[in-house]
Amino acid sequence: MKHALLMLLAVFAFLPAGCSKPIAYVSLPYRPVSEPLIQQYVAGTSVENRAIEYMVLGNGNDVILILAAIHGSEQAGIPLVLQLSKYLQENPGLLDGHKVVLVPIANPDGVVHNYRFNARGVDLNRNFFAADIDETESAENAVFAEPENSALEKIIRQYKPCRIVTIHQPLACIDYDGPGELIAAAMAEHCPLPVRKLGARPASLGSFAGVILDIPIITVELTEEDSLLSPAALWNLYGRTLLAAIVYPDRL
Numbered sequence: 679m680k681h682a683l684l685m686l687l688a689v690f691a692f693l694p695a696g697c698s699k700p701i702a703y704v705s706l707p708y709r710p711v712s713e714p715l716i717q718q719y720v721a722g723t724s725v726e727n728r729a730i731e732y733m734v735l736g737n738g739n740d741v742i743l744i745l746a747a748i749h750g751s752e753q754a755g756i757p758l759v760l761q762l763s764k765y766l767q768e769n770p771g772l773l774d775g776h777k778v779v780l781v782p783i784a785n786p787d788g789v790v791h792n793y794r795f796n797a798r799g800v801d802l803n804r805n806f807f808a809a810d811i812d813e814t815e816s817a818e819n820a821v822f823a824e825p826e827n828s829a830l831e832k833i834i835r836q837y838k839p840c841r842i843v844t845i846h847q848p849l850a851c852i853d854y855d856g857p858g859e860l861i862a863a864a865m866a867e868h869c870p871l872p873v874r875k876l877g878a879r880p881a882s883l884g885s886f887a888g889v890i891l892d893i894p895i896i897t898v899e900l901t902e903e904d905s906l907l908s909p910a911a912l913w914n915l916y917g918r919t920l921l922a923a924i925v926y927p928d929r930l
């Protein structure tokens with residue numbers, strides 16, 4: 679008995695310090711019962727130091743990025759994206775196989791000042807890596823001088839969306855860049871906005887994501903009057919349009 683006790687003490691003497699902690703302090707890997715349905719993150723900060731927040735819902739391999747208010751004076755998309763987040767949390771079956779990344783306010787300084795540009799007067803939707811500048815250089819090396827562009831670029835690189843929806847005003851149509859025509863058509867079935875090809879503007883998100891990265895990107899141009907609608911009314915008009923982009927190629 680005495681011999682066994684001595685052996686036990688000897689074993690403890692050779693254990694690393696961390697192993698001699700009382701069992702209650704041994705850290706076990708944290709295994710939640712289920713993943714939380716929504717996770718919130720900050721992708722970066724604006725010129726005036728406002729957080730550029732985004733949410734991730736679902737855990738599927740089919741990733742959809744939806745953003746609003748890259749032009750700060752085009753704000754109707756913000757409540758629409760927030761309504762979408764609420765609806766998806768209430769209807770998680772829509773997330774089966776999908777991961778939805780939502781950026782409700784891509785240009786927080788512009789929104790605060792009700793200003794199209796960022797706080798340095800830069801149009802963020804004309805400030806992405808431009809195909810016509812140097813197509814031969816890898817987009818991996820793209821440098822974005824404005825922090826709001828960098829934040830979006832970081833999200834795109836990290837999540838590698840299969841399609842992107844960006845919400846603007848006031849041109850009242852659904853536009854697309856890259857291989858996005860069929861998605862645009864599927865979305866237009868659910869709202870009064872027609873599909874209309876506006877053409878990719880140099881260094882726009884459409885050019886960067888759609889043309890350079892070959893990601894289908896849909897630009898939803900709401901109307902000017904949509905700014906007057908309540909979040910619920912916006913959702914009634916355009917909710918299914920956004921859901922159509924999420925479930926694509928399935929139909930609602």
Ligand SMILES: [Zn+2]
Nearest residue numbers: 749752846847
């Ligand atoms: Zn715009």
